[in-house]
Each structure stands twice: as C-alpha cells, then as structure tokens.
Amino acid sequence: MHALVIDDERSLAAGLRAGLEIEGFTVDVAYDGNDGVTCARRRTYQVIVLDIMLPGLDGYAVCKLLRAENNWTPILMLTARSGEHDQLTGLDAGADDYLTKPFSYAVLVARIRALLRRGTPQNARVLTLGDLRVDPAAGRVWRGDTEIRLTARELAVLEFLLRKRGVLVTKQEILDQLWGSDFEGDANIVEVYIRRLRNKLDRPFGRENIETHRGAGYRLLERDGR
Numbered sequence: 001m002h003a004l005v006i007d008d009e010r011s012l013a014a015g016l017r018a019g020l021e022i023e024g025f026t027v028d029v030a031y032d033g034n035d036g037v038t039c040a041r042r043r044t045y046q047v048i049v050l051d052i053m054l055p056g057l058d059g060y061a062v063c064k065l066l067r068a069e070n071n072w073t074p075i076l077m078l079t080a081r082s083g084e085h086d087q088l089t090g091l092d093a094g095a096d097d098y099l100t101k102p103f104s105y106a107v108l109v110a111r112i113r114a115l116l117r118r119g120t121p122q123n124a125r126v127l128t129l130g131d132l133r134v135d136p137a138a139g140r141v142w143r144g145d146t147e148i149r150l151t152a153r154e155l156a157v158l159e160f161l162l163r164k165r166g167v168l169v170t171k172q173e174i175l176d177q178l179w180g181s182d183f184e185g186d187a188n189i190v191e192v193y194i195r196r197l198r199n200k201l202d203r204p205f206g207r208e209n210i211e212t213h214r215g216a217g218y219r220l221l222e223r224d225g226r
Helices: 010-022 033-042 059-068 084-092 105-118 152-163 171-178 189-205
Strands: 002-006 026-030 047-051 075-079 097-100 127-129 132-135 140-143 146-148 210-213 217-220
Touching: 002 010, 002 033, 010 026, 010 105, 026 033, 033 047, 033 059, 047 059, 047 105, 059 075, 059 084, 075 105, 097 105, 127 152, 132 152, 140 189, 146 189, 152 171, 152 189, 152 217, 171 189, 171 217, 189 210
Parallel strands: 002 026, 002 047, 047 075, 075 097
Antiparallel strands: 127 132, 132 140, 140 146, 210 217
C-alpha cells in the first residue's frame, strides 16, 4: 500500500511517515501543495493524507485540482481548524474524511483503513482477472474458489500489475511505485516477488498470467495458459 503525506509541519510529517511504514505502507512526503500535486500525478497512491494549511496551493485547492483531473484516491484532510464550516469546505472540495489536530494516531489509522475498505468510484473494491480475484483492502486473494495467502508486499506487486493489466510495466516502475524512488537496494528484488507470485498464483493452477519481457518488464494478461 502506497500513501502520500502532504504536510508542511516536518516533524508531524516525519511522524506520520514512520507510523504508516510500521503499518505496512510505503510513504512519500511532500511539504507544499504544488509538490503534493506533482507526486499525486506521478504515482498511484492508495490514500493521501492532506493538510489544509499549506504553502503554495492550500489543501482545498489541492483536493479540488486532483478531483478535477479524475484522481479519486481517498483523501483524509488534516487541519488545526475545528469549525463546522471548515469541515464542510473540505468535504465539498472532494475530501473523503476530515481529522482535526491534535488527533490520536490510532484514530487516524482507523480512518485510513475505513477509507481503503470503502474504495473509490473508479477502483472496484475487488479486482478480477479471469478466475483471479483480489480484495486489496481486506488483503485477500482467490484463484477460483481457492484462497491464496500472500504477504503484504506480494499483494502490493499483484495489485499494481492488476491495475496496469495488459500494459507492459518496467522493473523501475514497480520499484518506484512500491519501494519508493529513493530505494537503494538490489533492483532484482522485483524478480524475486514476480517469481513468488508465479509459484503461488500461476503454476499450481496451470496458468501463465504473468508475462516476462526480458530487458523490458512484466505484463499481466488474461489467459488460461493451456
């Protein structure tokens, strides 16, 4: 799961990043509205935590702009303001939920998980490809009637490929999306996870849905492999 935190309070942003990483998220941080919009355009996120009082574009403007561009990533707004008018303004701008500072971190995580369970109009809660079904929010995967256990990272790679079905994605795109653009480890880690997915989802069921293009990348296709 990939989260974007947009907040100019660097200590708070660092705390949110550390906490969400413990919860299993890969987290990017932007410190002003313009950089936040750039990040949201460049990468697909499962949730955006957005402060209202930002330099450059404020949170309301960021939210309106993303919605105008048909970016329907769930947005949780954070603000020091507590008035009903400010809450309504945030929700009218397109936010999905609203949390007033100071807040309980446990409540923030619970709100994020509720947003993820709810899904978005553009992203079906359950993703399908032939007899493969994935419920990203619940972390569950099935091949036909058989449920398959995946780790959080395996699930994230599979979800990314599913959302890009039929499209050739490079190893670097997968690294940037799921490990972050500042990842300094071995890029071959992607091959390790692709192999794990094949061993769990394809080979036991006589399928060949995950296609490798050597030197180019990977593509998920709907076919029975026979």
